Amino acid sequence: MDRLFELGPDFWTAAFETLYMVALTLLIGGAIGLVLGIVLYASRAGGLMPNPIVYNVLNVVINFFRPIPFIIFIAAVQPLARYVIGIGIGNDAMIFSLSIAASFAISRIVEQNLVTVSPGVIEAARAMGAGPVRILRTVVIPEALGPLILGYTFIVVAIVDMTAMAGFIGGGGLGNFALVYGYRQFEPAITWAALLLIVVFVQALQFLGNWLARKVMRR
Amino acid sequence: MALVALKNVTKAYPPQGRDGAEIVAVDDVTLDIEPGDVYGIIGYSGAGKSTLLRLVNALEPATAGSIEIDGREIVGLPERELRGIRLGIGMIFQQFNLFGAKTVAGNIAYPLKVAGWSKAEIEPRVAELLEFVGLAEKAKAFPDQLSGGQKQRVGIARALATSPRLLLADEATSALDPDTTQEVLELLKRVNREFGVTIIVITHEMDVIQSIATKVAVMDGGRVIENGEVFDVFSRPRNASSQRFVATVVKGVPSPAELAVLRERHEGRIVTISFRDSDASQAQVFVELANAGLDFELVYGGINDIQGRAFGHLTLAIRGADASIDSVLASIASRAEVTEAR
Numbered sequence: 001m002d003r004l005f006e007l008g009p010d011f012w013t014a015a016f017e018t019l020y021m022v023a024l025t026l027l028i029g030g031a032i033g034l035v036l037g038i039v040l041y042a043s044r045a046g047g048l049m050p051n052p053i054v055y056n057v058l059n060v061v062i063n064f065f066r067p068i069p070f071i072i073f074i075a076a077v078q079p080l081a082r083y084v085i086g087i088g089i090g091n092d093a094m095i096f097s098l099s100i101a102a103s104f105a106i107s108r109i110v111e112q113n114l115v116t117v118s119p120g121v122i123e124a125a126r127a128m129g130a131g132p133v134r135i136l137r138t139v140v141i142p143e144a145l146g147p148l149i150l151g152y153t154f155i156v157v158a159i160v161d162m163t164a165m166a167g168f169i170g171g172g173g174l175g176n177f178a179l180v181y182g183y184r185q186f187e188p189a190i191t192w193a194a195l196l197l198i199v200v201f202v203q204a205l206q207f208l209g210n211w212l213a214r215k216v217m218r219r
Numbered sequence: 220m221a222l223v224a225l226k227n228v229t230k231a232y233p234p235q236g237r238d239g240a241e242i243v244a245v246d247d248v249t250l251d252i253e254p255g256d257v258y259g260i261i262g263y264s265g266a267g268k269s270t271l272l273r274l275v276n277a278l279e280p281a282t283a284g285s286i287e288i289d290g291r292e293i294v295g296l297p298e299r300e301l302r303g304i305r306l307g308i309g310m311i312f313q314q315f316n317l318f319g320a321k322t323v324a325g326n327i328a329y330p331l332k333v334a335g336w337s338k339a340e341i342e343p344r345v346a347e348l349l350e351f352v353g354l355a356e357k358a359k360a361f362p363d364q365l366s367g368g369q370k371q372r373v374g375i376a377r378a379l380a381t382s383p384r385l386l387l388a389d390e391a392t393s394a395l396d397p398d399t400t401q402e403v404l405e406l407l408k409r410v411n412r413e414f415g416v417t418i419i420v421i422t423h424e425m426d427v428i429q430s431i432a433t434k435v436a437v438m439d440g441g442r443v444i445e446n447g448e449v450f451d452v453f454s455r456p457r458n459a460s461s462q463r464f465v466a467t468v469v470k471g472v473p474s475p476a477e478l479a480v481l482r483e484r485h486e487g488r489i490v491t492i493s494f495r496d497s498d499a500s501q502a503q504v505f506v507e508l509a510n511a512g513l514d515f516e517l518v519y520g521g522i523n524d525i526q527g528r529a530f531g532h533l534t535l536a537i538r539g540a541d542a543s544i545d546s547v548l549a550s551i552a553s554r555a556e557v558t559e560a561r
Contacts (some may be wrong), residue, residue, distance in 0.1 A: 124316035127276055127387075128330040128377075129305040131298075138329070142320040216320075218361065 011192040014177035015197055017091055021163045022172055022201075024095045028155055029102030033155075036103060037110020038136060048140075055216070058107075067102045070162050073101055074169050090172030098162055101171070102155060109151035117143045146217035153209025157202050164198065174198055221251040222417050223275060224384060228284035230270050233434030235401060244270040246441035247284070252434075254384070257411050257418045259449065261425065261464055267441040272387050275299045275419065276308045289384070304521045306334050309378030309416075313390035315370040316363040323373050324349070324358040330380045340545070348376040352406065368399035375406060386410065388420045392427055404431050427467040427524070429525060437461045453494050453523070454530035470521045471532045475520065478560050485518050487538035490548065493556040496528045504551055511547045513539035534560075 004065045036058065041053040042048045068076070074097045081096045082088035117140050136202030141148070174194045182191030230245040245267045247410045252258045260268045273279040274286060281294050293304055317326050324345050331341045352372040362370055371391060388407065391408055392400040408431055411417050420432060428435050428449060436446035439460045445452060455467060456462045465471070472491050473481060481489055492504060501522070508515050515537040522531035537544055548557050 014302075064394070110222065118314075118316070120312060120316040121313050121318055123278060124310070124312060125329070125333075126278055127310040128333050128381075130303040130329075130333045131302060134333065138332075139318060145320060161345055 010181075011193065013173060015173045016193070017171075018160070018173035018175070018201070019173065019199070021091055021095055021098060022156065022159050022164070025098040025102050025159050025163075028095070029099040029159070030106060030152065030155075032099065032103035033106025034110055035092060036107035037114065038141075038156060040107060040111040041114040041140070042132065042136060048135060062104050062107055065101070066108065068101075070101055071165050071169060073097060074166060091172050094166040094171035095165070096168065098159065101162065102159055105158065106152070106155050107170050108150065109155060109194075113144045113147040113151050114140055117149060130148050146213045149209055149213040153206060153213070156209070160198060160202055160205070221254075221287070222289055223250075223274075223419070224255040224285075224287040225250045225271075226241070226285040226287075228271075228274060228281050228286060230267075230274055231282045232277060237505055240529050245274065245281075248438075248441075248443050249448065250443060252417060252419060254417055254446070255411070255415055257407075257420065257432050259422065259428035259435040260438060261422055261428055261435060262438035262460075263423060266438040268438050269389055271389050271438070272419060272421050274390055275385075275425045276305050276310060276387060278305075289476055306330070306381055307383050307385070309373040309383040309386040310380075311371065311388050311391045313376050313393045315362070315367075315374045315394075317370055317373055317377075318342045320360050321361075322358065323354060323360050323362070323365070325375055326362070327377045327380055330377060330446070334381050337353060339527060343379065348380060351379075354377045366399075367395050368402055370405050371395065371399075373476040375410065377404075377412070377490060379410065382414070384415075384417060386416050386418045388418060388422075390423070393422065393424065400427070401430070401509070407431055425464050429468055429523075433526070437464060450496075450525045453525055467525050469531070472558070473519045473534055473560070480534070481497060481518050481534070485516065487515070487535035489518070489534060489536055489560040491520070491532055491534045491558045491560065492551060493530075493532045493558070495520065495530045495555075501533070504555065507547050508535075508537065511543045511546060513537055513547065 026096070033209060039054065040058055040062075043051040043058070045052065065073070074094070077097045077100060078088040078093070081093040085093050085096050087093055121139060121143060124133060125135045138158070163171065163173050164178075167173050167176030167179055174197060178191045178194035182189075182194060220382065228245060228248045230241065232242040232244060234241050248271060260271065262268045270279060274281045275288070277293050277296070284294065286293050288304060288308070291304070293301065296304070321329065327345045327348050328341050329461050331344060336344070346355070347356070349358055352375055354369060354372055354376070357365065357369065362373065365373065374391075386407075391407075392403050395403060403425065407418060407420075411418055411431075418431075420427065422428060432449050434445045434447065435449045435452050437452065437458065437460060438444065445458045445461045447458065452461060453465055456465045478489065494501060515535050517533060518536050519534035520532045522529050522533070548559070551557055
């Protein structure tokens with residue numbers, strides 16, 4: 001316990017680093033994933049703008065990268081991170097790899113939620129003379145907004161999980177803190193402190209997501 | 220000039236799988252819909268009526284033939300131009316298809332936004348439409364807070380927002396209970412009468428046709444097998460499929476099974492007399508039977524009213540001397556259709 005108080009400032013720095021990585025990953029990966037998901041949804045056969053080439057290429061790329069375990073994925077894209085960010089380790093490099101991995105996962109979640117929008121309301125919008133881009137923007141996304149928020153909440157929790165893993169391979173944050181000061185130095189109290197704070201983060205994010213989704217869906 | 224003129228219109232879907240055959244949903248349909256008509260299209264599910272309706276506003280492209288809307292050919296037009304055509308055609312649906320994330324007012328405003336109206340123009344128009352369908356107090360409600368009938372009224376207001384000349388109704392009352400169905404049909408009648416909107420109604424319910432349509436087409440297997448004035452089709456259906464539909468609302472000639480029951484319960488000769496409005500009036504027939512001293516009773520049938528014209532089939536059990544029955548029936552037969560069950 002004394003050791004934990006000694007490391008107090010480092011602990012809070014690690015907590016801040018985790019939040020920083022999660023927030024930026026959500027911002028970058030969330031935006032790219034949203035675009036990819038919408039393109040997947042719109043280009044699928046029978047979609048608003050069917051395009052088999054775009055759909056199949058994207059589908060194969062996402063299916064290729066998505067199942068790769070994240071810890072191996074970080075190692076694999078490290079050269080690319082070095083090329084783009086200028087450095088292969090550290091939080092910014094981690095945000096780069098995290099964002100790529102998260103956008104693939106998010107694109108699937110976005111696609112899955114958009115396909116649940118009733119074909120009937122899309123047909124109604126078409127019958128009113130609306131074009132595909134307008135329908136995506138003013139019908140499909142608003143109709144799927146509640147489930148989309150829940151999907152993003154699910155992903156944020158997964159991103160918190162991924163940042164902890166990033167601590168193992170050159171990133172900072174609570175995962176790294178728990179490993180370096182807790183696990184490797186036989187201080188279970190420190191491991192548990194990091195773990196508990198992660199649980200608090202996850203709970204808070206989940207609560208926020210549920211609350212937002214409920215507000216949007218009005219139930 | 221017809222508002223909608225369909226000439227030899229066909230819609231075929233490409234074969235599914237390698238050995239599949241082409242699916243012809245609409246097969247060589249020719250139909251003229253005049254301004255002001257309430258045109259009913261009836262048929263069993265799978266008859267192609269929903270597809271036919273979607274060809275009219277080009278939600279589905281026709282594979283062959285010509286479709287003219289107000290004199291303008293729409294087959295082969297690029298999607299961008301079709302959007303402009305669709306702005307002038309309203310559509311309502313069986314499942315209402317309201318936008319769940321938008322309020323009632325937001326739903327009605329949507330087509331106006333698509334049409335490029337300004338906010339200042341949209342607001343009074345939405346209020347006017349809500350007033351017309353009697354939902355002024357529901358402007359801020361969401362669709363899931365409305366009953367089925369209210370949802371369809373919002374659907375109608377939304378479809379009429381841009382003041383289209385043509386309204387397409389796709390099984391618009393099939394998801395509603397009988398009372399609500401009548402309420403929605405009354406509203407559609409008002410739309411036709413007050414705004415002069417031409418309406419095409421797709422349905423599998425003959426009583427919907429009976430209560431609002433002026434003309435009707437019967438579809439079967441993608442083809443229109445019979446069409447014309449509702450009165451003519453109802454009072455003298457030529458086709459077996461039309462006869463089955465008519466029988467769902469018009470109690471006509473008893474079936475062999477019903478005839479057997481009638482014979483058991485009633486003595487005398489069973490005779491069906493079919494009336495159409497210009498034919499002999501019922502009163503004359505009854506007077507003739509009474510004057511001949513015959514004893515008779517009404518055992519089956521009914522008289523229907525379609526847009527103020529009456530028709531129907533009455534089955535009588537007549538008792539008396541065979542010779543006098545024959546002579547009276549011969550006299551009636553010169554003015555109304557008489558069929559005697561043997």
